Amino acid sequence: MELDRELIVRARRGEAAAQEELVSRLAPLVFRLASRFYRSREDVEDAAQEAFSRFFLKIEQIRPDDNVSGWISRVTVNVCYDRLRKLRRERSAMEEFRAEPRARPAPWSDAYDDVRAAVDNLDARLRVPLLLKEIEGLSVKEVAAMMGLSQSNVKIRLYRARKKLAVALESRQPPALRGDVTEGTES
Amino acid sequence: MSEWLPEDFVQRERQRVFEPDADFARRAVARIGQNGSVAEWVWDYVPSYARPMMAAAAMLLLALISFQWMTPAPFPDANVGIVDAYLQVDAAPAEEWLYRDDALPEGEDLLIEISMAGGLR
Numbered sequence A: 001m002e003l004d005r006e007l008i009v010r011a012r013r014g015e016a017a018a019q020e021e022l023v024s025r026l027a028p029l030v031f032r033l034a035s036r037f038y039r040s041r042e043d044v045e046d047a048a049q050e051a052f053s054r055f056f057l058k059i060e061q062i063r064p065d066d067n068v069s070g071w072i073s074r075v076t077v078n079v080c081y082d083r084l085r086k087l088r089r090e091r092s093a094m095e096e097f098r099a100e101p102r103a104r105p106a107p108w109s110d111a112y113d114d115v116r117a118a119v120d121n122l123d124a125r126l127r128v129p130l131l132l133k134e135i136e137g138l139s140v141k142e143v144a145a146m147m148g149l150s151q152s153n154v155k156i157r158l159y160r161a162r163k164k165l166a167v168a169l170e171s172r173q174p175p176a177l178r179g180d181v182t183e184g185t186e187s
Numbered sequence B: 001m002s003e004w005l006p007e008d009f010v011q012r013e014r015q016r017v018f019e020p021d022a023d024f025a026r027r028a029v030a031r032i033g034q035n036g037s038v039a040e041w042v043w044d045y046v047p048s049y050a051r052p053m054m055a056a057a058a059m060l061l062l063a064l065i066s067f068q069w070m071t072p073a074p075f076p077d078a079n080v081g082i083v084d085a086y087l088q089v090d091a092a093p094a095e096e097w098l099y100r101d102d103a104l105p106e107g108e109d110l111l112i113e114i115s116m117a118g119g120l121r
Helices: A004-014 A016-035 A041-057 A069-096 A109-118 A126-134 A140-147 A150-174 B007-015 B024-035 B036-044 B046-069 B083-086 B093-100 B107-116
Strands: none
Touching: A004 A016, A016 A041, A016 A069, A016 B024, A041 A069, A041 B024, A069 A126, A069 A140, A109 A126, A109 A150, A109 B007, A126 A140, A126 A150, A140 A150
16 A cells, blocks of 8 residues: 655654544555454454554654555554453453353354354464464465564464364364364465 | 365455444544553553553552651651661661761771771671
8 A cells, every 4th residue: 555655754743634644544454454353343443443543652663665554454463462362361251250151152053153153262362363364365474474473483373273273163063064174284 | 265264254254344434534533632642652662461560569669659758757866767767677776877877987997986886786
C-alpha cells in the first residue's frame, strides 16, 4: 500500500486530519487481520482501536520511507495475540468457579463449525501463527517477522497446532470419517 | 491454498471479513487523543508479565517513603524517621557517630574520639 510521505509526516506532527486520513487508509487492512481472530464486529473493532492507539504511540519511531502497512500489521497481530491470551486466562479463571459442566457442542455437526471450534480452542501461541499461515496465506518467514519470532519457532508452533487440531477433529468426527485429517508438510 | 485444512473452511474464513464503518477513523483518532499520555507510553515499554511486580514494588517503595517521612521518630531529638530509627537500634553511639560525622580526625585522634564516644561493640 502506497502512503504519502507528507501524510506520515503530518500525522507524526499530530495533525488530527492527517491521522484520520491515515486511519481511513489503514483500517481495512487492520480489520481484515483482526477478523481472522474474532467472530464479532465489536471484538474486531476493539482490537482495531487498540492497534491504532499503539501505532500512534510509536509513530515517532516510524520514518516516512518505512513500510507503514507492515508496521500496522505487526501491531495488529500483537494486539490480537495479547488480547486472546488475556481472554483465555480470564476464561480459565472463570471455569474454575463454574458449577455446572461446560456445554459440549453437538457431535458431528457442520464440518465448518467443527474446524472453527477446534481452532478457537487452540492456545493463542498456536492459533495466531496457524491462522496467519493457513488463512492469510503468509509464509513462515512473514509470520516470524510479524510476531517477532524466529522461523524455527514458528515452524514448531505450526507443527504443534496441526497435531492438536488433528487430535481435536479426530475425536469429533464420526468413526467412518476418522483419519481424513492428515498432517501437511512445512512450506 | 492450505495443505491440510478443509478447503471449504479456508474459503469461508477468508470471506469472513468485517469492514470499518464510515465513522471509525474519527472515533479512533478521538480515542488516541484521550489515551496518548506519557504514563501510558512508559508502561508500554514494560513487558505485560512484569507490570504487576513493578506496580507492587512501586507501591511498597512509596509506602515506605511515606511512612519514613510522615511518622516521627520514637525519641524526640533524633533527626531521622522511624524506619532509620528501627534499623539503627543495634548501632552503638560511637558507630553512629563514626558513620555520620563528615569531619573525622585521623590516626590516634580518631581512636581517642572513639573511646570517648563509648567505644565500638
